[in-house]
Every structure is written in C-alpha cells, then in structure tokens.
Amino acid sequence: MTKLHVNKDLNGFIAILFCVLICSCTTTTSDKNSDSLKLWYNAPAADWNEALPIGNGRLGAMVYGIPDQENIQLNEGTLWAGGPHRNDNSETKEILGEIRQLLFEGKYKEAHTLANAKIISKTSHGMNYETVGNLRLNFEGHDSFSNYHRELDLEKAVNRMSYTVDGVQYQREVFTSFTDQVIVIRLTASEKGKISFSAGMDRPKPSVVQVSTEGNNILTMTGRGADLKSKRTPKDAKPIEGKVKFESRLKIVPQGGSLTSTDNTLILNGADSATLFLAINTNFKNYKDVSADEHQHAAKSLLNLEKKTYEQLKTNHANYYNKFFNRVKLNLGTTDSINKPTDIRIKEFSKGNDPALAALYYQFGRYLLICSSQPGGQPGNLQGIWCNQLTPPWKSAYTVNINTEMNYWPAESTNLSEMHEPLIEMVKELAVAGKQTAEDMYGADGWVTHHNTDLWRICGPVDGATWGMWPTGGLWLSQHLWDKFMFNGDTEYLKEVYPAMKGATEFCLSFLTPEPENNWLIMSPSTSPENRPAHHPKNVNIAYGATMDNQLVFDMLTKTASASRILGVDDALIKEIEATIPQLAPNQIGQYGQIQEWIHDWDDPEDKHRHISHLYGMHPSNQFSPFRTPELAEAVRNVLVYRGDPSTGWSMNWKINQWARLLDGNHAYKMMTDQIKLVGRPDSPKGGGTYTNMLDAHPPFQIDGNFGFTSGLTEMLLQSHDGAIHFIPALPDVWKNGSVSGLRARGAFDIELMEWAEGKLVKVIIKSNLGGNCRIRSYSQLKLEGDNPLKKSEGENENPFYSTPNIKDAIISSKAKLQGFSIPDTFLYDVETNMGQRYVLVGE
Incomplete structure (x- = not known):
C-alpha cells in the first residue's frame, strides 16, 4: 500500500x-x-x-x-458497441418490382415474408449505446x-x-x-x-x-x-x-x-x-x-x-x-405545492393546480436538451445521454420514425438553436452514408435511411419488416434542416444543408411509383410506423401509400423547391417537383370522419395504438390547420378521440402538441395531467407517466417524452407555423395569469416578453432580427404602445417566412359527416418591422 x-x-x-x-x-x-x-x-x-x-x-x-x-x-x-460498418442488403434491388406487385395484388403476407428475406439487413441491426x-x-x-x-x-x-x-x-x-x-x-x-x-x-x-x-x-x-x-x-x-x-x-x-x-x-x-x-x-x-x-x-x-x-x-x-x-423564463403562477418534495408534487399534480410544477417540467426539458446535445457532439439518443446498461431497451439508439425528431422539437422555439446542431450534422452524415444505401438497395437516386440508426450511421432497415420496412426516415429527419432555416433565415446555413435536402428529394422522385387504383404516386413498400390495421386482410404491417409517407413526401418536395428558389439553383429540379406534386396521393377522410392512416379505409375507432403517424400533417408539420382546413382539423380531432388519451409517455406528449394545434388548451392540459403522474414505485399506476426524477416513462425511460412536453407547452403559448404569430393560442383555464420571455418565432422574431392576465394578452415585446412584415394573430384586440393603432391584416402575408402553407387536397369520404372545425374569433394585425428593432404591443 x-x-x-x-x-x-x-x-x-x-x-x-x-x-x-x-x-x-x-x-x-x-x-x-x-x-x-x-x-x-x-x-x-x-x-x-x-x-x-x-x-x-x-x-x-x-x-x-x-x-x-x-x-x-x-x-x-x-x-457504443461495434465499429464502423454498413448494413445494406443488396438483394433488395432484384426483388423491388416483385414486392410492389405483391402489395398491389393484396398479397400482404407474401410481401411481408419477402421483405424479411430480401430487404431487412443480414449483417447488422444496429449497435447498442453503452x-x-x-x-x-x-x-x-x-x-x-x-x-x-x-x-x-x-x-x-x-x-x-x-x-x-x-x-x-x-x-x-x-x-x-x-x-x-x-x-x-x-x-x-x-x-x-x-x-x-x-x-x-x-x-x-x-x-x-x-x-x-x-x-x-x-x-x-x-x-x-x-x-x-x-x-x-x-x-x-x-x-x-x-x-x-x-x-x-x-x-x-x-x-x-x-x-x-x-x-x-x-x-x-x-x-x-x-x-x-x-x-x-x-x-x-x-x-x-x-x-x-x-x-x-x-x-x-x-x-x-x-x-x-x-x-x-x-x-x-x-x-x-x-x-x-436563462434565455427563457416562464411564470405560470405558484401554489403551496411548491414547498413539497418533487416526487410528492408529481404524485399530486392531477389532483390540484400546481402551475409551478408544469413550468419546472418545461424547464427540465430545456435543461435535458442543453445537457445531452452540445455543438460538436452526438445528438441525443433514445435516452438522451443517460443509460445504465450494456444492452439497453431498443439499443438506446436513434429511432427516427418519431423519437429522435421529438428530441429536437423544442430546440428552435425555446431558444436553444445551438443544441439543434448535432442532429443537423447527423442528417448531413446520413445523407452521405445513405447515398450508397439508396443505390445498392433500391437503384434509387439521392439518399435513404430507414427507421433506426446509430453512432455508425447505418442506413439499412433493421428489426424485421414489421418495424424496419419504412424508407422515409431520411425525409422526416430532413424536415429539421428546413425548420431551422425558418427560425434563423440564414441563407449561408441553407447552402450548407441544401445538398442533404436535395438528396432526400431525389430519393423521393426516383422511388415513387404509381399505385393501380388511382395512379397516384406513392412510396412502396413501406408501413405506417409500427402500426397495423385491425381489419388488414393479412394482419401484417407492410403496406404502400401510407398517409404519413404521402405527407412527408409532399413536405420534402415543397420545402426543397422553396430552398432551391431562395438559393437560385436547380431550376430543372424545381420543374420536376412541380410536375410531381399534383400526382401525389392526397389526404383522405374515412368512414369514421377520421384522417385515414392507410391508402384504404382500414382504420378502426377501437385502435388505441401509441403512434399517430397520419397526424404528422397537423404536427409537427403545418399541412392541416383549424383556420385553413377546418374539415381536416376535425378529422384530426376525431382520430385523437378514438385513440384516447392514456398511452406511452412520448405518445401522450405528442398528443399535447396535437391538441395545442387544435387550439384546445384545456384538453392539452388534461394530457399534461396524464403525463405528470408518478410511476415506477410499487404503489404507482402502470403505463406511461413520470418517474420520481422527472424523466419520462414509456415505460421504461425514454427522453423524447420530456422534450415533447416542453414542445407542447410552447405550442400552447406560442405558434408561428400557420401564416402568423399566434399568441396564447391554446391557453388552459388553469393558467389565467402568467408570463414568458425569450421564445422564438419563425422569421427570426424573438418574443422578448409576453404577459397575460385573466386569459387575455396584456403586453408583448417583439424583436425583429431580419425585418419584414410581422403578422400577429390574437384572441383579443391589441395596439402599439402609446395608443397607436395596429394595421388590420389584408391578403397574403408578404413575409416569405409566413406565406400560407401548401396542402395536397383531401378527399372527403361521402360517409363522413364533417361540419368543419369550430374556432374562436381572432384578430389579425400586420406590423412592418425593421432589422434589430423592438415593438411593444399592449392589450386594449
């Protein structure tokens, strides 16, 4: 010694x-x-x-x-386990036409078997985070x-x-x-x-x-x-x-x-x-x-x-x-509950009003993002950066059919743009690795990745056809490239990420194929992530023309065309996109008044599946809107009602975002009470919720639920995806008074302060970092400080960051009786802003 x-x-x-x-x-x-x-x-x-x-x-x-x-x-x-490697299955190319034909003929079981044999990887199904x-x-x-x-x-x-x-x-x-x-x-x-x-x-x-x-x-x-x-x-x-x-x-x-x-x-x-x-x-x-x-x-x-x-x-x-x-401060009020230990507050949250705990949960999500995703490092995985096993659940990898994306939903809106960088870099790396996958597996242009990747940037499908036969993971990840630009307006940044966006679009254009009934261009083979129709003829997941894929393709093409125009490049690509978009499959409303999840009306109102993939068009996308597409918004609401509120942790937090986009603050808050319930102790209820340490329970622990909560609460207080900045669009009755500072809106607007009392806006301070028209939506009348009236909005918003989002027309089922979504009256104002200037608005 x-x-x-x-x-x-x-x-x-x-x-x-x-x-x-x-x-x-x-x-x-x-x-x-x-x-x-x-x-x-x-x-x-x-x-x-x-x-x-x-x-x-x-x-x-x-x-x-x-x-x-x-x-x-x-x-x-x-x-991580393993080392540099690829996991593409080169046998796919020779059977792609055959498997598509099997699907078009309704031979789903045979297609599923063929996908497992010839498409799913034979070398690696992803490595473990350790x-x-x-x-x-x-x-x-x-x-x-x-x-x-x-x-x-x-x-x-x-x-x-x-x-x-x-x-x-x-x-x-x-x-x-x-x-x-x-x-x-x-x-x-x-x-x-x-x-x-x-x-x-x-x-x-x-x-x-x-x-x-x-x-x-x-x-x-x-x-x-x-x-x-x-x-x-x-x-x-x-x-x-x-x-x-x-x-x-x-x-x-x-x-x-x-x-x-x-x-x-x-x-x-x-x-x-x-x-x-x-x-x-x-x-x-x-x-x-x-x-x-x-x-x-x-x-x-x-x-x-x-x-x-x-x-x-x-x-x-x-x-x-x-x-x-410190960029964001949130005050929703306090009660005596603040003096109790955190585990007790979580346990009692649904029984009373503890607004400070909701604010703490929100800021905990921002804390976790800062602590698990720093510039120059790896993006947060399924457990962020915290894992106590060598073989963790789902490998603690990057599940890109929602979970990885959800990790970064709050990055831009809650003023943590730098934390977004590791994901952006991973997408750029996948665009390189996935180019060989697209060619070797599908004979396609551009790049592809499926539902899961890891430190080694594998792009081939893993885990079997039930989960892995989904070729649009790269399309969802690529939305983040554009979304980041929508918040910063930095064309130099857009130049850096444009090649990855272009490659994802090139994959779409070369992989799309016409389906036999309507000649719509669709993705095949694919799935609606992790779900299968209850009345599917063969009870398997594999499908073609899944609604989420249609929505992702539409977004990928339209956003890439916009980026091309901004950068002044690829006119020929823009023309090809413009010729393709009218041929894409539309959204469809089925017999139960629901957004159809599949190309056929196979939905079951008793289906309680955790994934709500076909609602991507409402959130995180902006294809659906209570203001622009009230029938589609009602169809989204019907799906949420059918699916029910209780679910896994991350799913409940996605639903918070959905209800906020539907402008229903009270239901969004009800979902919060379902999420903030104590689980993991012997006397705790089962199912999704919150562990003692405030980490999200799938169960087991998945960090995406924490980030989904933070995103959802932000959507309740501020939305900027639908042609205007909408203040307190989904404020629940329990938060009548409060304030928030430091949020960000698209078009590079900083919301330096927002205060409300008795449910109405009192004061808003907006800083414009790019200039341009700032269109404002509010449930109450506003004026500029000093009794200056605001200009009422007319026509299309001339600010390109707030142009009315596009949507592929929907087919409304003749069996569905939709009245259109009921929304409260709003006021729309325009403020012409200058770069670097602040504008103070007050409630009348």
Missing part, C-alpha cells in the same frame, strides 16, 4: 472559504425549497429511475445521492443519517445533497463541466478532518481498474465497447467488432488528511474537504474513424485543471450553461 501525505496548513483565504462552505451547508431546508427551479427530495434514490441526471453533451452521470454508498453512474456519448460504468464512493458509518436533502439545481446545472451524521453536516456537489469536460465532485463537512471514504470504479462488462502508475491519487478504468451480433442476423454472420476504446481517470485532490491506495481503490482518511475530478474519453473521431488516443485525451483533461480552483471551475461551468438556459 502506498501513502500520500497532504499538508493540513490552510492559508487564510482557504480558511475563510471553508467557513463559507460550512455556512452554505447549514442553510435551512425551507430556504432551499423556495427555489422553483429545483428538483428536490428528502430521501436518496431507491433505484436508477430516482437518480438525478447531469451532463455536458458528451459526459453524462446519474447521481443517486446515497450517504454511505454513493453511486454515480457514468456515460460518454461515443461509447454505459461507461459506475463511480462508487463508500463512506463508512454514514448509513445512520438525518436532515437529508438532495436537489438538482436547474439554474446552475449542479447536483447537491446534504445530511447529518453524529452532529456533523456533510455536503456534496456534483456537476459535469461544460467548459473543462470533466465530472467534478466536491465533498465538504462542517468540522475539519471528517472527510473519509474509498473510491472505486466498475462496469457490467469486464474492464481493467487500477491505480495509475503516474501517481497514486489517480484511479483508471479502461475497456471497450462490445462485439455485437444482432439476433436477427443469420447464424453464420460475424459480430461487428467493438472498436470504441475508453479510459476513465479519477483524481482526488484533498485538503488535509492522508490518501492511500490498493491495486484498484483510492482511500482518503481525515481530510477537511476533497475535490474529485473524473475524465472519460474514447478513441472515437467520427463514424468512419476510431483513431483518437483516449488515454492522451483523458490525461490532458486532468492536467488542464491543475491551476484552476473549484470555484473557478463551477463558475465557468455555470456561466456557459446559463447563456442558454
């Missing part, structure tokens, strides 16, 4: 700092709980679904807050504690806990530094010499844990991602070799006490305080290159900290985080 002695002589500054820390430790619980932007609890986490998430976009950790045996579960965004492992801190004798408190501070992105043992108060602070790219842990006590613990690391898969030969205050853990063979690949298929190597390096810097070590443990005794630094790095460079030096990067990360104090590290971390988080 080696031993390191630490000087106990503290200078005056450190002594003063120590006193300050002690004072902070003794802050009363009531003071701590007064902050509305904290998740807090009076007991340690009982399991992973009660631990609290921290992250910096690359590093993630779940902190349990256990006094005697702390567990901090670790992730690094590029630690945990790094655990950092374990053992404090002997701390199992008998009192005065316990733990919290997640959303304003500082810091996890804290405090408790008392034998009259001594202990405090821990943990954060994942955005600026220094390490996990930082600070341990303090109200008396000197009371910090004693041992530190070790472990991983579910064998790894090497040892005290570094470079110094006995450093503990290392090294390993690599798994070799992985998918269960659905042939028996003789080789596993994809695990090429991602990682190194975790823990350094303990104590004040006072003695630091010793065994072969695989660090032991600190009798210190006044201690700061722990944990660096985790991999050899990943990009999806084709794993040649980085993980050891060098981890060692350098710790070396760079040597001249920085703990307070400097925490301040730099908070300052970086705050420049994003």
